Amino acid sequence: MKYTRKEFFVKTIQSVAVIAVPSLLTSVLESCNNNINGPGNPGSTLANVQGTLSNGQVTVNIDSSSPIAKTGTAAMVNFSNGSLLVDHPSGTSFNALSSICTHQGCQINSYDSGSSQFVCNCHGSRFDVNGNVVQGPAGSPLQKYATQVLNNQLIIKVG
Ligand code: FES
Structure with a gap:
């Protein structure tokens, strides 16, 4: 079969497109996937701990049965109005942060x-235990709340 110049040109472009488009799509999708997960360790899912909200304070049991009793641990504290990220760096020191990512x-x-x-496993933002952004895309820190320990109870002032 003989092609005109125009037909030959069109056939050539179609052939290149059939080869190049899937490869290009794969490359773009892998790139997006990397952005979603972000570099580095994605971390482990936090243990859930129940807290009680009363008078602008969330109270959490931190006796030896609590997942955040030991230093170096962290958990998600759930209460009636939301959730907080809590970590236990040492002794009676605790950090409490908003669990809502400032990106989206x-x-x-x-x-x-x-x-x-x-x-944050949505797009890979990372925050230190004071809520500061270590890695974006988030551009703002997480809100931090004051904490106090009293009789095996952690009190987080949210109000
Ligand atoms: S919502 Fe995008 S990184 Fe958290």
């Missing part, structure tokens, strides 16, 4: 114990 509002529920960072 996903709930953060992972903790990388190796780097002591909370990880």
Whole structure:
């Protein structure tokens, strides 16, 4: 079969497209996937701990049965109005942070114990235990709340 110049040109472009488009799509999708997961350890899903909200304070049991009793641990504290990220760096010292990512509002529920960072698995933002952004795309810190320990109870002031 003989082709005109125009037909030959069109056939050539179609052949190149059939070969190049799937390869290009694969490359673009892999690139997006990397952005979603972000580099580094995605962390482990946090243990859930129940807290009680009363008079602007969330109270959490931290006796030896609590997942955040030991130093170096972290958990998600759930209460009637929401959830908080809590870590226990030492002694009676605790950090309590908003669990809502400042990027696009996903709930953060992972903790990388190796780097002591909370990880948002929607797009890979990472926050230190004071709520500061360690890695974007988030551009603002997580809100931090004051804490106090009293008689095996952690009190987080949210109001
Ligand atoms: S919502 Fe995008 S990184 Fe958390």
